[in-house]
Amino acid sequence: MLIEAFTEAKDPSAPHTNEDRLVILPGRAYAVIDGVTDRLGTRYDGMLSGQYAAVTVQRALEHMLSAPDNPEDPIAIVRALTATIASAYEAHGMAEKVQSDWNLRISAALALVLVRHETVDVILVGDSGVRINGDHILRVEKDLDLITSILRREAWPVIGRKVSDPEKQEQVSRRVTWHGTRQPLDAVADTLDAGDMDFIENRAIAANLEALPHVQRADIENLVRGGIVNAQGGYQNNASLQLGYPCLDGFEVPQHMIEIQRLPRSEVRTVEIYSDGYFKPGDAFGVAAWEKAFAEAERDDPAKVLLYPSPKGSTASLWADDRTYLGVRF
Structure with a gap:
């Protein structure tokens, strides 16, 4: 052995x-x-x-x-x-x-x-x-993780147009994934504004609907808007939800x-x-x-x-x- x-x-x-x-x-x-x-x-x-x-x-x-x-x-x-x-x-x-x-x-x-x-x-x-x-x-495999990954992917170039520091770009992209697009804007105000967040949200929802046509729109919107902190926990060990894991x-x-x-x-x-x-x-x-x-x-x-x-x-x-x-x- x-x-x-x-x-x-x-x-x-x-x-x-x-x-x-x-x-x-x-x-x-x-x-x-x-x-x-x-x-x-x-x-x-x-x-x-x-x-x-x-x-x-x-x-x-x-x-x-x-x-x-x-x-x-x-x-x-x-x-x-x-x-x-x-x-x-x-x-x-x-x-x-x-x-x-x-x-x-x-x-x-x-x-x-x-x-x-x-x-x-x-x-x-x-x-x-x-x-x-x-x-x-x-x-x-967790579709739920793919949803938040796509959210971050859509946020990445938007943030990249605002900052030149790769570490700052990573920090802000994680913040979007972690807390979602409906988080208080003061947490990201030095990088993103309300228009940026609306753009990221719309792009992320559309991209997820295309990548995951079997997933209900309401769940995609919930995870994009709430992020990992505010939305993901409700799916943990929840057999009643499609994205339960x-x-x-x-x-x-x-x-x-x-x-x-x-x-x-x-x-x-x-x-x-x-x-x-x-x-x-x-x-x-x-x-x-x-x-x-x-x-x-x-x-x-x-x-x-x-x-x-x-x-x-x-x-x-x-x-x-x-x-x-x-x-x-x-």
């Missing part, structure tokens, strides 16, 4: 801020956990909520799956992790506040691979991915949103698990191949507005996101 792993924070100079975590239990379980970036600066035990979520899930998984009587049912594992986060709210006196304010919740995406006697089980909650045998990718946040994850794949162990040669900081998969197994692909994506589209649409891009000092890779060759 060969195991290769790599993780780096979006700020390489501050590795302690990394919101990704790894679980490596050789011959038993492997996971990448991606803490959802905090929206309001909420801290738990001195950590921002995304990092605290990832650490909480990591510790719970390691404890649970190391036990002799570890659960084998994927749904039971997800429910146990949900209960662990719910207990964390209780411990921090946040149980009532998080009921009504989704921005205070601690959230994480999970990509988990369990090695059984006869099978390899893949469990996905969120948008981290798993590649099997170098060519079969399992990942839950799964996430570990201490609240029930609808069972049909949990992606479970069971593969014959004899047919699985390699497993690669990765967080969404990788915008392009490696052309071979291993950290070197995935880092090469990462460097290519950064070279070809550092702002993430052309080839790899994203709600955030890279700058000279910061990557767009934390990234983590875990590869296992059996």
Whole structure:
């Protein structure tokens, strides 16, 4: 067996801020956990909520799956992790506040691979991915993320006509994506005016309607106008909405949103698990191949507005996101 792993924070100079975590239990379980970036600066035990979520899930998984009587049912594992986060709210006196304010919740995406006697089980909650045998990718795609990515793409050239500093352009574009086109204008008044915001909103809605004809206009308008902070949380673990998406946040994850794949162990040669900081998969197994692909994506589209649409891009000092890779060759 060969195991290769790599993780780096979006700020390489501050590795302690990394919101990704790894679980490596050789011959038993492997996971990448991606803490959802905090929206309001909420801290738990001195950590921002995304990092605290990832650490909480990591510790719970390691404890649970190391036990002799570890659960084998994927749904039971997800429910146990949900209960662990719910207990964390209780411990921090946040149980009532998080009921009504989704921005205070601690959230994480999970990509988990369990090695059984006869099978390899893949469990996905969120948008981290798993590649099997170098060519079969399992990942839950979120139309919701594409909507906010297109919003940022449409805002990018408008901002670029107003500022010459690439870092300022990235900062303002994230602000638009984060808070939407109907945010108070004083937050962006040094760069954008009401006419700019109206133009960005109209372009973003039209572009999303073209790219996602199956998505209701009301949902597109809601996300464009409200952005991630004001609109996205209402879709989290919400099975009643078309754009509902799964996430570990201490609240029930609808069972049909949990992606479970069971593969014959004899047919699985390699497993690669990765967080969404990788915008392009490696052309071979291993950290070197995935880092090469990462460097290519950064070279070809550092702002993430052309080839790899994203709600955030890279700058000279910061990557767009934390990234983590875990590869296992059996």
